[in-house]
Amino acid sequence: MADILVIVKESPLNTIRCTEALRMGLGLTLAENRVAVLFWGDGLYSLVPLRAEKVGRPSSEEFFKYCDRLSVPLLADGPGLADRKLAQLRPGVKVMAREDVLRRIAESPIVIPY
Amino acid sequence: MSPSGKTIGILVTTTPEHQNSYTIFRLTEAFLEQGNRVTLFFMDDGIYNVVRNTAKERLFSGIGKLIEGGVTVLICALSAESRACRPENLLPEVGLASQYELAQIASKSNRFLYFGP
Numbered sequence: 088m089a090d091i092l093v094i095v096k097e098s099p100l101n102t103i104r105c106t107e108a109l110r111m112g113l114g115l116t117l118a119e120n121r122v123a124v125l126f127w128g129d130g131l132y133s134l135v136p137l138r139a140e141k142v143g144r145p146s147s148e149e150f151f152k153y154c155d156r157l158s159v160p161l162l163a164d165g166p167g168l169a170d171r172k173l174a175q176l177r178p179g180v181k182v183m184a185r186e187d188v189l190r191r192i193a194e195s196p197i198v199i200p201y
Numbered sequence: 202m203s204p205s206g207k208t209i210g211i212l213v214t215t216t217p218e219h220q221n222s223y224t225i226f227r228l229t230e231a232f233l234e235q236g237n238r239v240t241l242f243f244m245d246d247g248i249y250n251v252v253r254n255t256a257k258e259r260l261f262s263g264i265g266k267l268i269e270g271g272v273t274v275l276i277c278a279l280s281a282e283s284r285a286c287r288p289e290n291l292l293p294e295v296g297l298a299s300q301y302e303l304a305q306i307a308s309k310s311n312r313f314l315y316f317g318p
Contacts, residue, residue, distance in 0.1 A: 089307050107245055110279075114300020118308035199212065199306060199315045 089120045092195035093131035098191055100144050105133045108201035109150035116157050123160040125188065126180075127200075131167050134176045164188045206236040210310035212303065212318045213247040217260035221316040222250055226263035233270050240310070241267070242303050244277040248286055251276055253293045262305075270293045275302055 089192055093112040098107040108124065117121045126134050133147060140146045156159060165182045168174070176182075183191070209232050215221045241264070243250055248298050250262045251274060251312050268274055275298035276291070288297065 089310075089313065091307060104245075111244070111300060111303065115304045115307055117301045118304035120304055120308050158240075197313045199317075201203075201317060 088118070089197050090195055091115050091120050091122045091197040091199065092125055092192060093122065094125045094127050094192075094198065094200040095145055096128045096200055098129035099133040099137060099147065100142060103145055104201055105151060106145045107146045108199075109147055109154065111199070111201065112159060113150060113153050113157060116159060117141060123162055123195075124154065125162040125164070125191065126167075127164050127188070128167060131170075131171055131173055132162060134163055134171055134180055135163070136175070136177060142201060151177060159168075162188070162191070206238060207311035208309060209237050209239045210306040210313040210317045211239065212240050212306075212313070213241060213243050213250065214245045215314075216246045216249045217262045219318070222260070222262050225316055226261075226267065229267050229272060230270070233267075238271075238273075239267075240275065240306050242271040242277070242298070242306055244280050244299050246280075248276045248280050248284065251292050252286060252290055253292055254269070257309075264295075265292050268292060275306075277303070293312070 092110050095105050095108045095163045097104040112124050114120050161180045163180050163182045166186060168182065211225060213221060213225060232239050251264050266276060275296045278297040278299060281297060
């Protein structure tokens with residue numbers, strides 16, 4: 088078992104990396120790894136209600152549902168949210184102080200900044 | 202693998218045009234020389250590193266040589282399918298895998314490295 092932190096840092100509508108990061112994060116739980124997903128930078132836009140399919144992008148909704156069911160924590164960089172004036176987030180997101188985010192990254196044995 | 206050898210897992214998501222390919226090649230060579238066991242897992246556009254390419258001026262990948270040296274190479278089957286990359290287009294000995302295999306690699310490796318953009 089490994090502790091894994093997946094970081095979503097790309098905006099959700101420009102690439103498929105957000106959905107791929109979530110797909111991978113969920114997949115990594117299949118070996119009973121402890122997985123958390125941290126949203127950072129423009130990746131934070133993934134946490135607001137989106138209908139990506141409206142602009143021809145893959146939706147992350149199903150992946151978010153499974154994150155909840157599989158108890159994969161969704162973490163958000165608080166200062167990054169404030170910078171982008173993002174307030175209305177999907178349920179279940181833990182907003183963290185920058186210091187705690189950096190500590191979490193530093194202490195995670197495996198970090199995948201997707 | 203020597204008795205002191207470790208298992209190293211490497212996840213790659215960048216194409217062969219990226220410097221990562223050369224870095225991974227040399228790093229993996231060094232890991233092997235030290236008696237470690239290495240598994241490479243390619244996902245998303247990273248799978249282009251293991252596409253069979255006979256062009257004279259092909260981009261550097263070096264993965265074929267690593268396979269000959271005993272490295273296990275897997276690619277995400279869904280990434281391959283979504284890019285219309287069929288098994289016959291891949292280097293010999295490259296295996297199609299799921300995220301389950303990646304989870305196992307991450308879980309069982311002594312060190313797990315990620316190379317992305």
